[in-house]
Amino acid sequence: MNQLEMPSAGGANTAPILHAQGLSCQRGQRKLFSRLSFEMQAGHALIVVGPNGAGKSSLLRIVAGLLTPTEGNVALRGTDPDLSLKEQLHYLGHDDALKGALSVRENLSFWRDVLGATGLSPADALEEVGLGGLDRLPASVLSAGQKRRLAIARLLVSKRLLWVLDEPTTALDVTAQARFAELARDHLSCGGLILAATHTPLDFGPNVSELRLGKAATGGA
Numbered sequence: 653m654n655q656l657e658m659p660s661a662g663g664a665n666t667a668p669i670l671h672a673q674g675l676s677c678q679r680g681q682r683k684l685f686s687r688l689s690f691e692m693q694a695g696h697a698l699i700v701v702g703p704n705g706a707g708k709s710s711l712l713r714i715v716a717g718l719l720t721p722t723e724g725n726v727a728l729r730g731t732d733p734d735l736s737l738k739e740q741l742h743y744l745g746h747d748d749a750l751k752g753a754l755s756v757r758e759n760l761s762f763w764r765d766v767l768g769a770t771g772l773s774p775a776d777a778l779e780e781v782g783l784g785g786l787d788r789l790p791a792s793v794l795s796a797g798q799k800r801r802l803a804i805a806r807l808l809v810s811k812r813l814l815w816v817l818d819e820p821t822t823a824l825d826v827t828a829q830a831r832f833a834e835l836a837r838d839h840l841s842c843g844g845l846i847l848a849a850t851h852t853p854l855d856f857g858p859n860v861s862e863l864r865l866g867k868a869a870t871g872g873a
């Protein structure tokens with residue numbers, strides 16, 4: 653297995669920490685959560701759980717910079733101050749974000765060009781997720797689980813400190829779920845951070861905390 657090494661912190665002398673302070677979110681007439689604060693240390697995963705509609709995806713989108721909170725803020729500390737939070741994270745949402753007319757390998761090469769060629773080659777990343785033999789196929793003909801594997805391969809072609817994952821194992825079979833958990837543990841063991849929403853228990857290793865939404869929500873890692 654290829655080890656993922658975190659990019660240099662650019663002279664910063666403390667371990668990276670994700671700090672969310674006083675986050676509130678309202679969608680339509682519903683207040684989803686109010687003044688939610690948490691911290692995540694390097695090498696830790698925080699799993700957001702709660703019933704449908706509790707606000708898990710909304711929280712992840714706020715951290716990923718895709719949704720503005722009603723109040724509060726999110727910051728990474730101990731990393732290169734010249735990089736924005738967005739430049740230091742991967743967001744894997746419900747949508748696999750694939751271009752159906754491009755081949756499997758071309759999709760990955762595209763993302764590597766966009767996100768930065770700091771990780772594995774497309775060929776190696778495809779091997780890591782078990783798509784090694786399918787690289788020339790158009791992405792449009794992949795099964796749902798194969799599309800998800802390809803989306804996961806995106807995390808590997810560009811090294812980024814924080815993985816924000818919304819239901820990452822949707823459509824994955826048991827073997828692929830276990831493989832994904834292994835990749836996640838690798839990422840954490842190299843000092844990465846993972847914020848994930850899931851209804852499926854995933855073995856991300858020993859440094860995992862849970863943040864429950866749906867009632868008064870607090871948590872941290």
Ligand SMILES: Nc1ncnc2c1ncn2[C@@H]1O[C@H](COP(=O)(O)OP(=O)(O)OP(=O)(O)O)[C@@H](O)[C@H]1O
Nearest residue numbers: 679680682684702703704705706707708709710711
């Ligand atoms: N653009 C929007 N406008 C109004 N309400 C929205 C919007 N997007 C989401 N919501 C509402 O916000 C609430 C939280 O949605 P969210 O997707 O964050 O929940 P979730 O916890 O991720 O749910 P699930 O477990 O079903 O994925 C839901 O009631 C949803 O209908």
